[in-house]
Amino acid sequence: MQGQMMRIPVRKQLIWWGVSALTLLVTLWLLGGAVLPFILGAGIAYLLDPLADRLERAGLSRTMSVVLITLIMVLAFVAVILLVVPLLVRQATALIETAPQMIAQGRAFIELRFPDLIPDGGQTTGTLTEMSAALREQGTALAARVLGSLRGFVGTVALLVIVPVVAFYLLLDWDKMVAKVDSLLPREHAATIRQIALEIDAALAGFLRGQALVILILGTWYAFGLMLVGLPFGFFIGIMAAVLSFIPYVGVLIGGATAIGVALFSFWGDPLWIGAVIAIFAIGQIVEGNYLQPKIVGHHVGLHPVWLLLALSVFGTLFGFVGLVLAVPMAAALGVLARFLLARYRESGAYTGQAAPGDPALPVLVELVPRGTLERERAAAVVVPVASTEPGPGPGQA
Known part of the structure; x- marks a missing residue:
């Protein structure tokens, strides 16, 4: 019928959405760290939205709730950076430097108390000595690199300025964004x-x-x-x-x-x-x-530890630190999608061995009328001869 839109097949819809998802993944891979502050800001806003909703229900406005939450989070972040992180870095560095001495003492204890456990003492001793030396040499350098990377990472303007700003504005308009996204969903699905x-x-x-x-x-x-x-x-x-x-x-x-x-x-x-x-x-x-x-x-x-480790490994390898940040939400999303597809599979003919029922036939419209209506309509439709309207001969004409 003219003016009636045709339904797009599901296969074409899947292709379209698959291409869209692939484009998004390629964009994340190409942009890398450029989108990291925005991803972190969105994640923080997502985690803090229930707290903002609770403060709203307690009587605060959305703006005041977000301002209060932001102040508390900024103060907590600064306290962690100034108090906790330096202590962690110092103790981690000291532990790495002390590890070779601990290994040597443990080796000496095992050789003294349980000599039968080490059949070739000389070879084992040499191997452990080399491992201790390598650990001592590489440990300090590794700690220095980690410390330098951490300082550079945390000290960047993007993470210290952009992340709180992005989180603030997204948290402020989170409910509106969710409603807007919901309005853009394909109506059929x-x-x-x-x-x-x-x-x-x-x-x-x-x-x-x-x-x-x-x-x-x-x-x-x-x-x-x-x-x-x-x-x-x-x-x-x-x-x-x-x-x-x-x-x-x-x-x-x-x-x-x-x-x-x-x-x-x-x-x-x-x-x-x-x-x-x-x-x-x-x-x-x-x-x-x-x-x-x-x-x-x-x-x-529903996040199995093995599934979570696999997601961390795969997304970390593909997208670096951005992948590690996205690994947990992607693991949750893929797990839910896998369960949804598994449920659909169990309902399909591939699992049950029975063909799915065909589409129902189009309905037939039946109109009930009084007896004799059809005969009257047929009688009314009989053609009645119409008199000729051509003018006849005038007076005096043959």
Whole structure:
């Protein structure tokens, strides 16, 4: 019918959206660090939007809520940069420099107490000596490079100025932007896209906000607990163990092994303090496994540790630091999309072995009329002869 728009096939729509997604990925790959401040600002605004909404419900205007949140976050960031980061860098550098001595002492202890474990003492000793020397040489240089990169990274104008400004304006208009994006969704698939977006938001927000709170609690417990027992490098080891705790058991294994190794090196002959270090990690693991993870993060997040590590590796390799920043949200989005496609597959004929039902036939309009209506319409349609209108012969004409 003229004026009626034709429906675009789903295959063409998928091709169009696939090309759009590929263009976006290529743009991110080409721009790299240029878009990093804007990505970080958008991420901060996304994480802080629920807090702004809560302050609005408490009676503050949106502008005042955003201003208050921004001031608190800027003060917290400055405090971390001035107080926490220098201490972490100093302890990390000292730990790297002390590691060869710890390795040498552990080697001597094993050779003295368990000589059968080392069949070729000379070769093993030479190998460990070379490893210690290489670690000593490369450790200081690595720490210097990391420190220089960190200072250059944090000290850039883009991260110190652009990120807070972007986060401020995006947080101020976040609800309007969400409504605008919703109005631009393709109408045919709007309901499905909204449902997928809600699931992605639940997975991503649950993981990021929940895991951040877990890391904060564990970091405070490990860092101050190890510092109280007098463990050297305890603050750095505690923070490292807490940050790695987003992968189950990895944080406690790496952090615990490092802490126990340092405790054996520092508190040898004093088992009380060694036991205190072990107890700190045991309590942290019990609290994390039985309360923090189930109650705060929950089991509905849907981000498996292996899937998260794969995303970090792939996106980090493809897009560098920008990829590492985007790895978690992309992992959440891809996980939700994979579950959606899997559900569609289970409903399809490829899984069930049955052909999908065809499209229903077009409806037939049936009009009910009184009996005899058709006969009357036929009678009315009979052609009645019409008299000729041509003029006849006039008077006096034959």
